[in-house]
Amino acid sequence: MSLIDLEKTSHSFVDHMSSTGGYDSSHGMNLTSNPSELLLIVTAEEKAMKKPRFAFRTKCDEDILDDGYRWRKYGQKSVKNSLYPRSYYRCTRHMCNVKKQVQRLSNETSVVETTYEGIHNHPCEEIMQTLTPLLHQMQFLSNIT
DNA sequence: CGCGTTTGACCTGCGC
């Protein structure tokens, strides 16, 4: 499941989103394009936190949500209120300490909750590779007209 | 051989 699929499906929504430094638009993902599906919750204790952190739920059979970035799994832990274990991932890029947690809901087995922590300080290679030829083609077409 | 996953141990924060 790619990010494109995520935007297409109506099941996906931001369940929880908070940020102290403000959401960086240069981040590879721009989920704020669907404001009606967003539910902004900023609690007092989260305001005190340094890193921006947001979570969203996707209705997906697969645990791995391919957002274009490369992730390395560094841990797995079973949590108390869930039948399923929670997985911990880190961005493989050096100097980019973005983390994410992936957990399947115990009451809704088809729903996976992904929690992101931090902001990528580099562009997404996979998306750029797909986008670059398209951009070139658009430039070429705009020159003709 | 390099990179990613697995998995038990270890660390840390919090409530009692």
Add this chain to the structure above:
DNA sequence: GCGCAGGTCAAACGCG
């Protein structure tokens, strides 16, 4: 201080 729960580390292992 103790125990629990959640988060991280790191060695071992698997795979292309």
